[in-house]
Amino acid sequence: MSCSISILGGVGEIGMNMYVYETDKSAVIVDCGVMFADNNFPGIDYVIPGFDYIEKIKHKLRGIFITHGHEDHVGAVPILLRKYNLPVFGGRLSLGILAAKGRARHCPFELNFVDPRQTVRAGDFSITFLPVTHSISDTYALHIETEGFSALHCSDFKIDQTPVGGEPFRPADFTALAEKGLTALLIDSTNAEREGFTHSESSIRDNLLKIFRNAQGRVFFTTFSSNVDRFKQVFDIARECGRKIVLEGAALDRNVNIAADLGYVELPKDLMVDLKTAKKMDPDKICYIITGCQGETNSTLYRVVSGERKDLSVKEGDLFVISARVIPGNEKNLINLVNMIYKAGGSVVDIGKNRIHVSGHASQEEIKLMVNFTRPKFVIPIHGEPVHLITMKRMLKSMSILDNDNVLLIEDGDRLTFENGEIAKKDRVETDKIYIDLRGHFAIDEESVRERKHLSRDGVVTVVVQKNTDGSFELPPVVETAGFTPEEKSIQKLKDFLAEHMPELMNDNDYDSTVIKEGLRRLTKRFFKKTLDRRPLVVPVVLEK
Missing domain, CATH: 3.60.15.10 (Ribonuclease Z/Hydroxyacylglutathione hydrolase-like)
Known part of the structure; x- marks a missing residue:
């Protein structure tokens, strides 16, 4: 077989x-x-x-x-x-x-x-x-x-x-x-x-314990939301250091509670507190476990650091422990977050000097x-x-x-x-x-993704022409841009260019708006490529009275 x-x-x-x-x-x-x-x-x-x-x-x-x-x-x-x-x-x-x-x-x-x-x-x-x-x-x-x-x-x-x-x-x-x-x-x-x-998962415990013991303010800990074994160690360390735990992040909360229900980790009631209770506690008595170790814009870490969260933000003396490797492509996201943390008065554990991830x-x-x-x-x-x-x-x-x-x-x-x-x-x-x-x-699909990349790189140009009842067109057309702002003289040159070449698209005996639109698109692309070295997405619009 x-x-x-x-x-x-x-x-x-x-x-x-x-x-x-x-x-x-x-x-x-x-x-x-x-x-x-x-x-x-x-x-x-x-x-x-x-x-x-x-x-x-x-x-x-x-x-x-x-x-x-x-x-x-x-x-x-x-x-x-x-x-x-x-x-x-x-x-x-x-x-x-x-x-x-x-x-x-x-x-x-x-x-x-x-x-x-x-x-x-x-x-x-x-x-x-x-x-x-x-x-x-x-x-x-x-x-x-x-x-x-x-x-x-x-x-x-x-x-x-x-x-x-x-x-x-x-x-x-x-x-x-x-x-x-x-x-x-x-x-x-x-x-x-x-x-x-590769080092054992248990080998990082002593380093994490030392970091928690030396922290003077709040500790924010983040790793991948499914890394239950890492959370298990942090729970034990927090208890040993006299800190309570707050879980913040939907995926994190889901995975930890699933693991607890199945017996993979313990969630002692005396260790876990909610956000409202934590805000009343001394800073050195609390640890927030949050999502966002890759700097994802929809994560708790990003929202806390960027100021999007009104109920939880970075304060002077906060310590952030990012216990994860950086997935290629996410480096800039995390560097930006680290800079924002320091500007707000917090600090970040240097993963290069402290083994806090394996x-x-x-x-x-x-x-x-x-x-x-x-x-x-x-x-x-x-x-x-x-x-x-x-x-x-x-x-x-x-x-x-x-x-x-x-x-x-x-x-x-x-x-x-x-x-x-x-x-x-x-x-x-x-x-x-x-x-x-x-x-x-x-x-x-892949074509739509390419179009999104196109939009993000070169922007959009909308060209609007109006067809009159007698079959003529009002010239020059209306031009609007999004995603970039050309100089006014460039816009005027484009209008003049289109007004000059629009007659090439006309056929009074056989008017076809599809042909007009495609011609407008082609002419506009030609202009931007030659004069501004841009390739924007062109949206032609033909209005009829």
């Missing part, structure tokens, strides 16, 4: 993870996540994989299998489930987060909770959930088997022997796969550039260990940008157990088909991206 792996997202970028494993009769989806948009996507909150290929194989789909609860792996699942009624399988925390998303959208999901090392049968596939350590509990590598093929889909992981939550990493789970024979290892490449080992992803030595544990025939780097994928391929050249040709570099849209443990074919499937604007929940 042949088995193919189709990459719909997550290879060539950080985020938007979505993979399809498929035989002639069955198909399963692994993850369906979002990629957070940066300033290159004006007005866009996040990007998700397109579902064109899913539509083609919907008759074969047997379920969605979730590796863990981070947004770049589950954030688009609710959108997918609006179109396809599929069972979802995953850990309790991951599916707890999904269930909350479903309730918020009035869209109940069929959720199937799994236990560590449990095997689920889905059509031609047997899928075993093998626990790995990461920065969120209930993270799994998926051992996917069908006749003549087996793969370990190891998305986000690191080898942590002292995790804050869950059990330590168990090598025996993975050496057992080598004994059975493993066709392919799909493995997280995010930290492929980093030498050595990655949840494997570094080079852990990647090598996983390859050694599993001894796959093929290694397929995933979950990374080209620099990460290529670095991993180069790094694994030194391992004697692998032929360099068996480290496969792929990209979104690639499909690998395996037969009898070998690659029978590599081809392409349909892939695209869907851009989400949360204000109104718009789904936007």
